[in-house]
Amino acid sequence: MRVLTVNTGSSSVKLRLLDPDDAVAGEHETDAPGLEVDGDALAAALAELGDADVVAHRVVHGGRRREAVSIDAAVRKELEALTPLAPLHQPKALAAIDALERARPGVPAVACFDTAFHADLPPAAATYAIPAEWRERHGLRRYGFHGLSHAYAARRASELLGLAGDARIVTCHLGAGASLAAVRGGVSVDTTMGFTPLEGLVMATRSGDVDPGLVLWLVRQGHDPEELHEALERRSGLVALAGTADMRELLARDDDEARAALDVYLHRLAAKTAGMAAALGGLDALVFTGGVGEHAAPIRAGAAERLAFLGVAIADDRGPDAELTAPGATVRTAVVAAREDLEMARQARAALGG
Numbered sequence: 001m002r003v004l005t006v007n008t009g010s011s012s013v014k015l016r017l018l019d020p021d022d023a024v025a026g027e028h029e030t031d032a033p034g035l036e037v038d039g040d041a042l043a044a045a046l047a048e049l050g051d052a053d054v055v056a057h058r059v060v061h062g063g064r065r066r067e068a069v070s071i072d073a074a075v076r077k078e079l080e081a082l083t084p085l086a087p088l089h090q091p092k093a094l095a096a097i098d099a100l101e102r103a104r105p106g107v108p109a110v111a112c113f114d115t116a117f118h119a120d121l122p123p124a125a126a127t128y129a130i131p132a133e134w135r136e137r138h139g140l141r142r143y144g145f146h147g148l149s150h151a152y153a154a155r156r157a158s159e160l161l162g163l164a165g166d167a168r169i170v171t172c173h174l175g176a177g178a179s180l181a182a183v184r185g186g187v188s189v190d191t192t193m194g195f196t197p198l199e200g201l202v203m204a205t206r207s208g209d210v211d212p213g214l215v216l217w218l219v220r221q222g223h224d225p226e227e228l229h230e231a232l233e234r235r236s237g238l239v240a241l242a243g244t245a246d247m248r249e250l251l252a253r254d255d256d257e258a259r260a261a262l263d264v265y266l267h268r269l270a271a272k273t274a275g276m277a278a279a280l281g282g283l284d285a286l287v288f289t290g291g292v293g294e295h296a297a298p299i300r301a302g303a304a305e306r307l308a309f310l311g312v313a314i315a316d317d318r319g320p321d322a323e324l325t326a327p328g329a330t331v332r333t334a335v336v337a338a339r340e341d342l343e344m345a346r347q348a349r350a351a352l353g354g
Helices: 039-049 073-081 090-103 132-138 147-161 212-220 225-234 237-242 247-252 256-280 290-295 297-306 340-351
Strands: 003-008 012-018 024-031 054-059 109-113 168-174 178-184 187-191 285-289 332-335
Touching (some): 012 340, 054 090, 073 090, 090 109, 109 147, 168 256, 168 290, 212 225, 237 256, 247 290, 256 297, 290 297
Parallel strands (some): 054 109
Antiparallel strands (some): 168 178
């Protein structure tokens, strides 16, 4: 079964056609900086890539769904209703679904969810300590995101390192968006993102953890909630700390502002990683993936230095897919190329029984 994977990110749409043996038969990336998708550009790319038996769409938010699902009108309506919880990605994913349906009518389409990997988080990890009435009426819980990447990274690292089936792994998906997952036996038991992708680590333009009292204080000072939402999603994180959302640019600089931003970033990364290890009751492997995780060796080195007390140490730092563990370290460390497309193809075939 040939699978066309459609990965809609915050600034681009990536198409990749995979043969039945998962060999890459073709790929295309087009810029999509807003919330819309250029249907004509996608149609032209599809003409070059060739036919597929199924289209697999990455969808950031799937609510409480635990697995990929074939897309019909009811499913699309359900996904549209979740847009307020993932405003940077959900509208673009829906636009891509519509564009592909127009370009390839009749080809089955499957939605693969970033939230599904975390759908069965233990109650201790999924529950907010807020009034039960709120939780029950609005379905308030920690959903978690980047599940396609975390699922693949944990499985690939297990193969690469020869880990036991019940190995305790922390996967670090570090890109423009960033999150960690605590994975035991291939199952997510904790993660850093929560009800929305705002929770957790410092990111390129997102704040990560912020005291809710601070947000309420700003509202009482007269700030509009929509203004605050836009600022926390698009004008916070690294761009707020150092004036750039580009980690490559930040690492190339040598000024007080850049150094302070990196300290904040690494402080949160190390603290949250230790928290994931606590959720697992120990740590067997630390895995880096995503654009920053794969390509920013200083970030891997800085994290390892701060996590030395857990037994993390890296040497011979190389690109993906490779082990980085230093001699004598008790925690294995690896860097894995992000291949959400492989996870999407696996799920799409399963959804169609292929």
